[in-house]
Amino acid sequence: MTAVAIGALLYEGKAKRVHATDQPDLVAVEYKDDATAFNALKKAQLTGKGALNCRISALLFEHLERCGIPTHYLGVRDSLWMMVRPVRVIPVEVVVRNIAAGSLCRQLPIAAGSRLQPALIDLYYKDDALGDPLLSEARLERLQLVSPEQLASIRALALQVNAVLGELFAGVGLELVDFKIELGFTTTGDLVVADEISPDSCRLWDRAISDSQERILDKDRFRQDLGGVVEAYGEVLKRVQGVCPEPRVYG
Numbered sequence: 596m597t598a599v600a601i602g603a604l605l606y607e608g609k610a611k612r613v614h615a616t617d618q619p620d621l622v623a624v625e626y627k628d629d630a631t632a633f634n635a636l637k638k639a640q641l642t643g644k645g646a647l648n649c650r651i652s653a654l655l656f657e658h659l660e661r662c663g664i665p666t667h668y669l670g671v672r673d674s675l676w677m678m679v680r681p682v683r684v685i686p687v688e689v690v691v692r693n694i695a696a697g698s699l700c701r702q703l704p705i706a707a708g709s710r711l712q713p714a715l716i717d718l719y720y721k722d723d724a725l726g727d728p729l730l731s732e733a734r735l736e737r738l739q740l741v742s743p744e745q746l747a748s749i750r751a752l753a754l755q756v757n758a759v760l761g762e763l764f765a766g767v768g769l770e771l772v773d774f775k776i777e778l779g780f781t782t783t784g785d786l787v788v789a790d791e792i793s794p795d796s797c798r799l800w801d802r803a804i805s806d807s808q809e810r811i812l813d814k815d816r817f818r819q820d821l822g823g824v825v826e827a828y829g830e831v832l833k834r835v836q837g838v839c840p841e842p843r844v845y846g
């Protein structure tokens with residue numbers, strides 16, 4: 596395979612940069628060490644976070660694909676780069692919750708730590724300036740972001756992701772508390788999971804630890820100033836790579 600040349604910066608987000616490449620149906624995503632929380636009011640540089648999230652995301656995307664769930668992922672290159680198919684991302688953050696935590700408990704009288712069965716799906720309009728507001732179905736319809744049929748496919752895909760990842764994590768002693776995914780359409784119109792899936796976008800608790808702070812292995816360590824953020828992400832990687840094949844190298 597000839598080496599892919601990485602081209603112009605197309606978009607810079609809080610945790611990643613997206614670049615064009617010299618191939619039309621290929622974009623390159625660079626994972627950054629930048630950590631942000633509370634709509635970027637809290638910021639830090641966490642050395643090693645980009646590489647950890649790139650690798651964890653790669654392993655999880657490949658696992659999803661093996662389980663028949665389509666994603667934008669094609670492979671990794673070096674430690675910080677992920678090669679993906681270009682996708683028109685739907686500006687909706689899809690959050691699936693298995694255990695009550697975070698904003699759910701701040702906004703509703705639901706006790707933190709209570710199990711949510713069936714899993715709860717919350718949709719948010721992806722817009723930093725507006726603070727990613729919670730969407731109702733009526734608001735979603737008003738914005739005309741997706742058709743009712745597409746919404747049904749998005750929900751079904753999100754629940755499939757939840758089932759597959761929940762099982763994977765449970766197998767390595769981790770509880771998938773909740774997670775956020777983004778979905779989009781490829782140039783051929785297929786709905787796929789895009790963006791990243793990492794401890795930046797999931798809540799993961801060590802099942803063997805009952806202490807409500809010690810068990811946290813995700814971005815809540817950063818949000819709550821608990822320290823040990825990179826070490827926690829490293830622990831997630833160690834466990835996941837113990838049960839997944841090496842990620843494929845692309846480009």
Ligand code: 5GP
Nearest residue numbers: 690696697698699773774775795796797798
């Ligand atoms: P919450 O609603 O409690 O803020 O978040 C629910 C889940 O979605 C958590 O796992 C959280 O990390 C993830 N999440 C929510 N919003 C975002 C976001 O804008 N970016 C990322 N990376 N994850 C998010």
